[in-house]
Amino acid sequence: MSVPERTDCEVTEHSTSNVPKTSIVPESTNCETPDLTSIENAIETNGLSKIFGELRAVDSVSFSVRKGEIFGFLGPNGAGKTTTIRMLCTLSTPSEGSASVAGLDVVKQDGMVREKIGLVSEKMIMYDQLTAFENLRFFGKLYNIPKSKLDPRINELLELVHLEKWAHKQIGTFSTGMKQRINVIRALLNNPEILFLDEPTLGLDPQSTSEIREFIRNVNTKNGTSIILTTHMMVEADMLCDRIGIIDRGKIVALDTPGNLKKMISSSDGEVMEFDITNLTSAMYEAIQEVDCVDAISQKSDTLVRVTCKGNDAFDNLIDTIRESNGKIKSVKNLEPTLEDVFLHITGREVRDHTSAKVKTSSGRHGHMGRPKSRVR
Amino acid sequence: MASKILNHSLVIAHKDLLEFSRSKMRLVMLIVMPLFMMIMVGFIFPSGSSISDVPLAFANLDDGVGNVSLGDAFGTQFEVINDQAGLFEISPGQDLEDMKQMIRKGQISGGIVIPNNFTQTLLNGEQATIIIITDQSNPQLSMQVQGALAGLVDAMGTMAANQALNTTYGIPAGSTIAIIEPYTIEVTGIIPGDPSYFQFVAPGIMAMVVMMALMTGLPHAISYEKDIGTLDGMLVAPIKRTSIVLGKVLAQTTRGMIQGMLILILAMVLFGVVLYGSIILVIGLMLLSVFSFVGLGILVTSFSQNEETASMMMMSLMFPMMFLSGVFFPVEQMPSFMQTISSALPMTYAVNALRKVMILGADISAIGGEVLILIGFGIALLAISVPMFKKAMCK
Ligand SMILES: Nc1ncnc2c1ncn2[C@@H]1O[C@H](COP(=O)(O)OP(=O)(O)O)[C@@H](O)[C@H]1O
Numbered sequence A: 001m002s003v004p005e006r007t008d009c010e011v012t013e014h015s016t017s018n019v020p021k022t023s024i025v026p027e028s029t030n031c032e033t034p035d036l037t038s039i040e041n042a043i044e045t046n047g048l049s050k051i052f053g054e055l056r057a058v059d060s061v062s063f064s065v066r067k068g069e070i071f072g073f074l075g076p077n078g079a080g081k082t083t084t085i086r087m088l089c090t091l092s093t094p095s096e097g098s099a100s101v102a103g104l105d106v107v108k109q110d111g112m113v114r115e116k117i118g119l120v121s122e123k124m125i126m127y128d129q130l131t132a133f134e135n136l137r138f139f140g141k142l143y144n145i146p147k148s149k150l151d152p153r154i155n156e157l158l159e160l161v162h163l164e165k166w167a168h169k170q171i172g173t174f175s176t177g178m179k180q181r182i183n184v185i186r187a188l189l190n191n192p193e194i195l196f197l198d199e200p201t202l203g204l205d206p207q208s209t210s211e212i213r214e215f216i217r218n219v220n221t222k223n224g225t226s227i228i229l230t231t232h233m234m235v236e237a238d239m240l241c242d243r244i245g246i247i248d249r250g251k252i253v254a255l256d257t258p259g260n261l262k263k264m265i266s267s268s269d270g271e272v273m274e275f276d277i278t279n280l281t282s283a284m285y286e287a288i289q290e291v292d293c294v295d296a297i298s299q300k301s302d303t304l305v306r307v308t309c310k311g312n313d314a315f316d317n318l319i320d321t322i323r324e325s326n327g328k329i330k331s332v333k334n335l336e337p338t339l340e341d342v343f344l345h346i347t348g349r350e351v352r353d354h355t356s357a358k359v360k361t362s363s364g365r366h367g368h369m370g371r372p373k374s375r376v377r
Numbered sequence B: 001m002a003s004k005i006l007n008h009s010l011v012i013a014h015k016d017l018l019e020f021s022r023s024k025m026r027l028v029m030l031i032v033m034p035l036f037m038m039i040m041v042g043f044i045f046p047s048g049s050s051i052s053d054v055p056l057a058f059a060n061l062d063d064g065v066g067n068v069s070l071g072d073a074f075g076t077q078f079e080v081i082n083d084q085a086g087l088f089e090i091s092p093g094q095d096l097e098d099m100k101q102m103i104r105k106g107q108i109s110g111g112i113v114i115p116n117n118f119t120q121t122l123l124n125g126e127q128a129t130i131i132i133i134t135d136q137s138n139p140q141l142s143m144q145v146q147g148a149l150a151g152l153v154d155a156m157g158t159m160a161a162n163q164a165l166n167t168t169y170g171i172p173a174g175s176t177i178a179i180i181e182p183y184t185i186e187v188t189g190i191i192p193g194d195p196s197y198f199q200f201v202a203p204g205i206m207a208m209v210v211m212m213a214l215m216t217g218l219p220h221a222i223s224y225e226k227d228i229g230t231l232d233g234m235l236v237a238p239i240k241r242t243s244i245v246l247g248k249v250l251a252q253t254t255r256g257m258i259q260g261m262l263i264l265i266l267a268m269v270l271f272g273v274v275l276y277g278s279i280i281l282v283i284g285l286m287l288l289s290v291f292s293f294v295g296l297g298i299l300v301t302s303f304s305q306n307e308e309t310a311s312m313m314m315m316s317l318m319f320p321m322m323f324l325s326g327v328f329f330p331v332e333q334m335p336s337f338m339q340t341i342s343s344a345l346p347m348t349y350a351v352n353a354l355r356k357v358m359i360l361g362a363d364i365s366a367i368g369g370e371v372l373i374l375i376g377f378g379i380a381l382l383a384i385s386v387p388m389f390k391k392a393m394c395k
């Protein structure tokens, strides 16, 4: 009845070979998956909710993550990403609904779930006063890895992130990037089937960020580890994830491959344009917003406005509107839609607050937190 | 299963202590805190009832009769006796009003005034009054000065009576005392001499540091790890929640025991405290105290979700434990309703048992009652707190 201990670094077999990666996923399988295929799923949730007092931080979320895929949770701060991850990692008890991880119920079989997962949470899980090696050894011992296997495993992991020379230095002396590399390999000590990463590149410098991203990808391809990560960075979700669940106010509002998500805009006959208007004012911004064809609008800088619009005469209408309010158009670009546009398209809000939104301050009703003029679907 | 829980808790305790040992600040505090506490307590509470070199004013207003001044004689004699005892530092004073002013200025702690009709009254064959004035802003010292002066005056009265019996009635000098004071007392105790206040307070402070390690150290150790996020690292590992608590308890117990032992050593080396009972029994009792408090520590920890509630709870548990369980003042001297509260605190029994062993050299059979009560407290508090803790961890 007990689960075999996964102590060694044996390469897991259930990996990429039998699970199709990326794009082959049919669009229709968005949320619930039928029972037959459940064996293929690393994670399944059904109506999962977490309620803090009045707040439904996670609101009846149902989705599944396939074995061997990198699944991204994309959403603004406070969307409920961390809360979802914590429930899946058995750190927090769901208020409603159910979830299974590696085929095990997160409430009833929490002990067994823990053996199969690794967690990189928002806060780094390590002790500044201990050395890198002591930290790793401490957590390794909690996974019942015998010492004869643990020490070689630690050395191996340290080499993977090129920190073997720092093994016996106190973590307190490390840079944030180095700390995060240690933090990530800590989560791999037990060679987990499923790795959870909550904002793994938050607060890292660009170089460390790309190192960590590459490492995550390697773990996925080499070990076949299923990975579920959260991020509020569109680019990160776009480049790393096989599928993305966009979460907003505790609800999953879209779930698909990055490619398909972006197609949502073009398939709804929309396109993304960026206007560079040298004398942009809030009145002008509002005027653009009022144009019928405009689906979503956001301001990128003092002069740049990014507009998602649809319809054949959208471009003409926009130019006319800007001209009417005496706008001087420096340039217009037709852009490939990004996930940011998708998010804006779906929720009517930007993922991150823009500090450069000076022009808009007077607009009140049509601030960037306002609802979109028209919502698709 | 049980061995795994224990094994994991040892791993966690080891980690905690390793972390602790790397922090110089905390190591220094480990030693400084008990030392500071002993010294502070030593200063706040004057040891025993003995006083020495208390500043005192003396005024002799006696007019005398003819060239006889019994007031002068009294003064000279008083100085002689005081020189031997070294109780007071005597300076001259003018009169009662002058002395009151000196007390207000804090120059003296008391004074003696011999009134102007002193010799006359005595020669009339009446009792003569000596006025003693004390500093009421310091009741404890005031009491002691009063007591010491009364004792001195009494001794001098006895001397005068001896002399009178001898000279007036011709009773042999050796026999006079039996007439004046037919009864005398001899005080005997279990240990030789009078125990100092340190002797009294050392066992209490030892129990207190152990209690504080668990009541403040344990909640802090856990809420700190929760804050920095490392607790999740343990919670997400396939170990029992019990292992985490037990590991933390072991680490804090080790810390508390080290501090307790440091206090014992400091008390013995610096303050002349003598350990009359067995050290093994002392250590055993301290461990038993840990067991009886640990539930309270876990209880506070369970509420640490809300920092304010936790610290309020901690205060409302710690203060009665510190002041009502006889650490600083004997429980017997408290008002009866306080004594009732005191009897509901495990700390009271821990302090009591430790004191019996350390001061009176009691063996295990003499503290059986306390031991049983402590075990009872331990089991009851754990039964309440452990389920609460498990629930709180999964919010
Ligand atoms: N322990 C908690 N108690 C009360 N509210 C919480 C708690 N944890 C999170 N929340 C709230 O739940 C919402 C979702 O938070 P979170 O999951 O951390 O979002 P994200 O990780 O997407 O930024 C936020 O509004 C947050 O304030």
Ligand SMILES: [Mg+2]
Pocket (backbone or CB within 6 Å): A078, A081, A082, A083, A122, A198, A199
């Ligand atoms: Mg978060």
